[in-house]
Amino acid sequence: xxxxxxxxxxxxxxxxxxxxxxxxxxxxxxxxxxxxxxxxxxxxxxxxxxxxxxxxxxxxxxxxxxxxxxxxxxxxxxxxxxxxxxxxxxxxxxxxxxxxxxxxxxxxxxxxxxxxxxxxxxxxxxxxxxxxxxxxxxxxxxxxxxxxxxxxxxxxxxxxxxxxxxxxxxxxxxxxxxxxxxxxxxxxxxxxxxxxxxxxxxxxxxxxxxxxxxxxxxxxxxxxxxxxxxxxxxxxxxxxxxxxxxxxxxxxxxxxxxxxxxxxxxxxxxxxxxxxxxxxxxxxxxxxxxxxxxxxxxxxxxxxxxxxxxxxxxxxxxxxxxxxxxxxxxxxxxxx
Amino acid sequence: xxxxxxxxxxxxxxxxxxxxxxxxxxxxxxxxxxxxxxxxxxxxxxxxxxxxxxxxxxxxxxxxxxxxxxxxxxxxxxxxxxxxxxxxxxxxxxxxxxxxxxxxxxxxxxxxxxxxxxxxxxxxxxxxxxxxxxxxxxxxxxxxxxxxxxxxxxxxxxxxxxxxxxxxxxxxxxxxxxxxxxxxxxxxxxxxxxxxxxxxxxxxxxxx
Numbered sequence: 364x365x366x367x368x369x370x371x372x373x374x375x376x377x378x379x380x381x382x383x384x385x386x387x388x389x390x391x392x393x394x395x396x397x398x399x400x401x402x403x404x405x406x407x408x409x410x411x412x413x414x415x416x417x418x419x420x421x422x423x424x425x426x427x428x429x430x431x432x433x434x435x436x437x438x439x440x441x442x443x444x445x446x447x448x449x450x451x452x453x454x455x456x457x458x459x460x461x462x463x464x465x466x467x468x469x470x471x472x473x474x475x476x477x478x479x480x481x482x483x484x485x486x487x488x489x490x491x492x493x494x495x496x497x498x499x500x501x502x503x504x505x506x507x508x509x510x511x512x513x514x515x516x517x518x519x520x521x522x523x524x525x526x527x528x529x530x531x532x533x534x535x536x537x538x539x540x541x542x543x544x545x546x547x548x549x550x551x552x553x554x555x556x557x558x559x560x561x562x563x564x565x566x567x568x569x570x571x572x573x574x575x576x577x578x579x580x581x582x583x584x585x586x587x588x589x590x591x592x593x594x595x596x597x598x599x600x601x602x603x604x605x606x607x608x609x610x611x612x613x614x615x616x617x618x619x620x621x622x623x624x625x626x627x628x629x630x631x632x633x634x635x636x637x638x639x640x641x642x643x644x645x646x647x648x649x650x651x652x653x654x655x656x657x658x659x660x661x662x663x664x665x666x667x668x669x670x671x672x673x674x675x676x677x678x679x680x681x682x683x684x685x686x687x688x689x690x691x692x693x694x695x696x697x698x699x
Numbered sequence: 700x701x702x703x704x705x706x707x708x709x710x711x712x713x714x715x716x717x718x719x720x721x722x723x724x725x726x727x728x729x730x731x732x733x734x735x736x737x738x739x740x741x742x743x744x745x746x747x748x749x750x751x752x753x754x755x756x757x758x759x760x761x762x763x764x765x766x767x768x769x770x771x772x773x774x775x776x777x778x779x780x781x782x783x784x785x786x787x788x789x790x791x792x793x794x795x796x797x798x799x800x801x802x803x804x805x806x807x808x809x810x811x812x813x814x815x816x817x818x819x820x821x822x823x824x825x826x827x828x829x830x831x832x833x834x835x836x837x838x839x840x841x842x843x844x845x846x847x848x849x850x851x852x853x854x855x856x857x858x859x860x861x862x863x864x865x866x867x868x869x870x871x872x873x874x875x876x877x878x879x880x881x882x883x884x885x886x887x888x889x890x891x892x893x894x895x896x897x898x899x900x901x902x903x904x905x906x907x
């Protein structure tokens with residue numbers, strides 16, 4: 364495939380689906396749907412996605428089979444023992460129209476976004492996060508059981524607190540370090556996209572910036588018991604985005620949000636390529652519809668640079684892409 | 700599945716209740732029983748029925764047993780200073796098959812998991828405490844799965860026993876025996892390196 368590939372076709376022809384298939388082969392899950400079942404064609408009980416990748420000059424065929432809840436991943440027809448072994452081998456960054464949710468939506472989306480980035484570059488992070496989440500479930504179940512049948516025996520709670528404290532300390536530290544590295548990248552892309560000098564900032568807010576989790580859990584026990592869940596911890600972390608020292612979610616214009624979002628995704632791309640040592644695939648879903656001329660040109664200029672690799676995009680109007688990239692550009696087209 | 704006999708259908712239904720047995724396998728089993736002499740089938744059902752009615756749980760260690768106290772607990776040849784704590788009866792069978800352990804057992808009947816509604820009162824922890832207090836045990840070996848629930852249980856029991864004069868140990872975790880390093884998963888390998896052991900555990904160095 365050429366460095367830039369445009370998937371084009373009428374509405375409902377499956378452009379985004381094809382884009383999502385590439386994402387699926389990188390992360391073994393859909394970018395758009397959280398439920399695996401939703402990726403299956405109506406009336407069928409499974410699916411198979413296959414794609415040929417080229418990594419360091421070697422061709423590799425990646426295949427993913429999903430049937431009745433069971434997922435199998437094959438590389439050159441050899442099955443992976445664990446699906447997680449495949450994560451991190453290939454990476455992709457998707458930019459889609461609905462992504463402004465990352466700015467406007469709940470904190471859970473932002474945590475998921477950061478976790479998905481850190482989880483693919485740091486296996487320990489992923490392990491500790493999964494460990495923490497399981498402990499949190501058990502701790503909350505314990506709190507709930509206490510309200511039904513109170514017991515004076517807090518031994519289990521002591522264990523959950525101590526283990527969660529260790530996991531949380533690591534996760535907090537890594538999230539902090541991540542932001543330090545991420546912020547300069549974000550700042551750079553934001554200003555390259557829309558010029559200007561307005562300062563952009565991201566502030567990481569976490570209960571752990573005040574005191575370690577074990578102190579929170581100890582002091583907050585009565586609250587936790589009353590609400591029957593754990594109220595403090597890294598599962599409540601959030602990131603505050605601001606432009607010109609004003610909170611983006613509340614005061615930002617649509618245009619600022621869009622630029623900020625693109626800058627975030629491009630910074631995510633730059634961060635992944637720096638840490639992983641190879642260039643992810645950039646997937647752009649129908650974004651030219653939403654951009655004005657100047658930002659579109661700036662975006663094209665950025666993704667045509669040496670710091671970016673293969674780009675796959677969807678658009679209903681191939682002429683628009685032909686025009687935007689110029690006549691000299693090597694752009695491949697897939698007509699659906 | 701359509702049966703010409705209600706009797707056969709009922710039997711198939713019963714077999715299909717067993718774990719890992721689907722309707723087709725159940726039918727195969729029933730057809731096999733049909734081929735046997737009536738007396739042989741009586742022997743078969745008798746054994747199942749006697750097993751369910753006659754089986755007891757050892758009042759010492761909660762293992763399955765034919766009598767009040769199980770064969771392992773009454774065996775005087777076994778080391779009464781060691782008690783191995785396991786989750787289920789299956790674990791006893793697995794450890795016994797190694798023929799490497801000569802101590803006693805204690806079957807908890809589960810592990811602590813508030814999500815599944817299993818708290819300390821559902822497990823045989825109180826009787827373990829009594830056994831250690833009254834008997835000769837000096838070492839408690841925790842042979843539980845290395846999961847959050849297993850580790851919670853180890854922690855819980857260790858806390859319960861902290862005032863008693865026993866040593867608490869836990870089974871080693873890491874590279875499986877005869878396994879090759881490159882095939883070990885990263886988490887296990889990382890842990891094995893973090894919790895490495897002095898080589899004296901494995902070999903004796905001549906002349907040292």
